[in-house]
Amino acid sequence: MVPSDRTRPASKGDSRLFMAKAEEFLCEAADALTAERWDAAGLAAIHAGISAGDAVLAYHGGIRSAGQDHRSAPELVERTLGPSSHDSVKHLKRLVAKKNTVEYEQRRLSHAEAVDLESHARRFVKWAISRLP
Structure with a gap:
């Protein structure tokens, strides 16, 4: 895949x-949940998903996501890995959709939101691992 303004070259x-x-x-997200640090858990979960997406993009497409807000990452993963990735990419979409909320909104994440983000991250990371040697 050819790098664009929202991607950078990456190797296998x-x-x-x-x-x-x-x-x-992902481990940090789980630890933060245990310690009832909802914002930290949510942000660590989001970064777990983004990094897992970059892992499969690097291996299968020779690129990584470089967009400011990472909203293009799910589309890049699906385009690179094809339609079979669609259901798993939904987890990454949920994660990046919450990134600005967690980082910049003038409110704290709830316990339920943090648990939801950690769950999506866990599922997406598990899927990404299955796509790598």
């Missing part, structure tokens, strides 16, 4: 780095 080797980040962020 980079996919391991991105997946390691995804797994680390």
Whole structure:
């Protein structure tokens, strides 16, 4: 795939780095849930999803997402991996849709929102791992 203004080149080797980040962020999201730090859990979950998306993009497309708000990431993953990725990409869509809310809105995440984000991240990371060697 040819890099665009919303992507940057990445190698198959980079996919391991991105997946390691995804797994680390996912662990942090779970730890933050246990500690009742809802905003931290939500943001870590979102970053887990973004990193997992970059892992599959790097491996299968030779790119990573570079958009400011990451809203193009789900479309890039689906375009790169094809229609079979559609159901799993829904989890990434849910995650990036909440990114600005978690980071910038003048309110705190609720327990339910944090749990929901961690669940979507866990499902998407699991799917991404299944698409890598």
